[in-house]
Amino acid sequence: MPVSDPKEFPAAFRDAWMARDGDAIGALFDEDADFVNVVGIWWEDRPAIARAHGYALKSFFSETRLTLGRVKVRQLGADHALVHARLRLSGQRAPDGSVxxxxxxxxxxxxxxxxxxxxxxxxxxxxxxxxxxxxxxxPDGLTPEDYRR
Structure with a gap:
């Protein structure tokens, strides 16, 4: 489901998330789109994007709230745009069911x-x-570091 203006894209993504609709998230993307999640899982087409989000939104993200913050749009010519959006996620369930x-x-x-x-x-x-x-x-995984101190 295309949006009429690039600045609308993050809100459309948020709205599909809040509706718990993986197919609606997938419909925001081209058939051969790529989506890399926060841990580096790479989905390489619309059906994979829809399926992965549908699964997550029906399980560990089923009670989440996604709040949209700052949005910045940079036109990359007449037919392409880069959009950055800050979001806040709350309500994710841990494997033990806690929030x-x-x-x-x-x-x-x-x-x-x-x-x-x-x-x-x-x-x-x-x-x-x-x-x-x-x-x-x-040895125990990734650890956040700040070398500026």
Whole structure:
């Protein structure tokens, strides 16, 4: 489902999320779009994007609230745009059923203009880790680090 203006894309994504509709999220993207989630899982077409979001929105994200913050649009010519959106996610369920703490993310979308509007061709989701500037790999996984101190 294309949007008429790139600045509308993050709100359309949020609305589909809040409706718990993976197919509606998928419909925001081109058939051969790419979506990389916060842990680097890479979905490489519309059906995979829809299926992955549908699963998550019916399970561990079933009671989440996605709040849209700042949106920045950069036109990349007449037919392409880069959109960054800050979002806050609350209500995620942990594997034991408890409610996780809220977290913030930046979603980056590359959009392409079609005859009927704008669709996503790529998305990258990046968690915001307060007080960190990078991650360091160790034997127990990734640890946020700040070398500026």
């Amino acid at each position: 996780a703490e809220s977290r913030s993310t930046i979603l980056s979308f590359v959009l392409a203009r079609h005859d009927d509007g704008w669709l996503g061709v790529s998305a990258q989701n990046t968690d915001i880790v307060p007080g960190a500037e990078t991650l360091r790999a160790g």
